[in-house]
Amino acid sequence: MSKRVHVVENIFSANDQIAAQNRQMLDNLRVFSINMMASPGAGKTSLIELTVKQLADNFRLAVIDGDIATSLDAERAEAAGAKAIQINTGGECHLDAVMLRSAINQLDLAQIDLLIVENVGNLVCPASFQLGTHKSVLIASIPEGDDKPYKYPGMYRGVDALVINKIDLLPFVKFDMQYFRDGVEILNPGLVTFPISCRELSGLDPWLNWIRIQIIKRR
């Protein structure tokens, strides 16, 4: 004879607890951290590279790179002027709080103002795993198409800022910006959005200022 025991516990709670500890470590040493998520090819690494180049003169930067097998992205971040740590996820489709914790432990947080975490290129799984970073940023890109908020609502809903990369390709690609933005607005009202082109180096200043302000606030 079986009976029922009431539980109601979030299945991500174990990950979320570690994420909270990560946040505490970062807060204690006043490190501002962002989790960058996107599909493969949206321009995560290019944007990180540009961001590091622009900010490295004034701030101390570190990049933690989640990649399925290679260290190419970490090398690019390092060449641009950041301390870089590579996490090879060994086939895992996302970073989780435990992976981030072990990467953070390899850094001297007291010597860092900004930590950028480059998540694995994927619009599904990373949305479910909190890392403990302060802000989650999604990089969308024009060639992906204007329907992505409708197809991946979980990802668009959970982020604190949206970068729309490759806007220089708008004249060449069928992309209805209004339709795209309508979907985003419903999932995530008032989401701060930065249309940019990494290739033409346009639109970067508002993005960089958004980061600068958050770093300075923590000093």
Added chain:
Amino acid sequence: MNCKKSKMHELAVTENLLEIALKHAEKANVKRIVGLNIVIGQLASIVDDSVQFYWDIVSQDTPAQGASLHFRRQPAELVCLSCQTIYLLNQKNFNCPQCGSQKVKIHTGQEFFLESIDVE
């Protein structure tokens, strides 16, 4: 681009699920778990077949071995803030089907939790 080619995040999720179930079974002082009742929202990016697949592996040699998983899918519902119509999410258009408003809020669909366990 999703997890199909690589290890799935459902493995990590299934391990958490087992841990939570065992913790509550121990608290309730029961020896065997025969069923888990899980709620998955449409927006939660979890594939229940994969959870089932990993469950059979991770639950081996635990008091939850052989327990059946019951999934309740929670559809994503939107509520229109202008006319209060509640409607289901579709993947083409989020606007209110009644009045066309874009001022809508996601009402349900993000859940992912263990609701209860059946024990002996």
